[in-house]
Amino acid sequence: MKNVEIYTTPICGYCAAAKRLLNGKSVSFAEIDVMTNPEKKAEMIQRANGGRTVPQIFIGETHVGGFDDLNLLERQGKLDALLAG
Numbered sequence: 001m002k003n004v005e006i007y008t009t010p011i012c013g014y015c016a017a018a019k020r021l022l023n024g025k026s027v028s029f030a031e032i033d034v035m036t037n038p039e040k041k042a043e044m045i046q047r048a049n050g051g052r053t054v055p056q057i058f059i060g061e062t063h064v065g066g067f068d069d070l071n072l073l074e075r076q077g078k079l080d081a082l083l084a085g
Helices: 013-024 039-047 067-075 079-084
Strands: 004-008 030-033 056-059 062-065
Touching: 004 013, 004 039, 013 067, 030 039, 039 056, 056 067, 062 067, 067 079
Parallel strands: 004 030
Antiparallel strands: 004 056, 056 062
């Protein structure tokens, strides 16, 4: 399974929804809190091609986007294949 990274803040409902979706699939992920680690926000923006909102989700080297994008992949049946690589 590919590494999953999520840039989040503790007050973000979409971040919680993304984590809930991944936890429901028993997918482990690294969470990077940009509120308590503000230096990571610049890293997130660069990796996300200018994306400034959270969550920003990466599966392997693929930038998925936010929760809506992750959820769309799940509804289309494409998320498991992306996670598996």
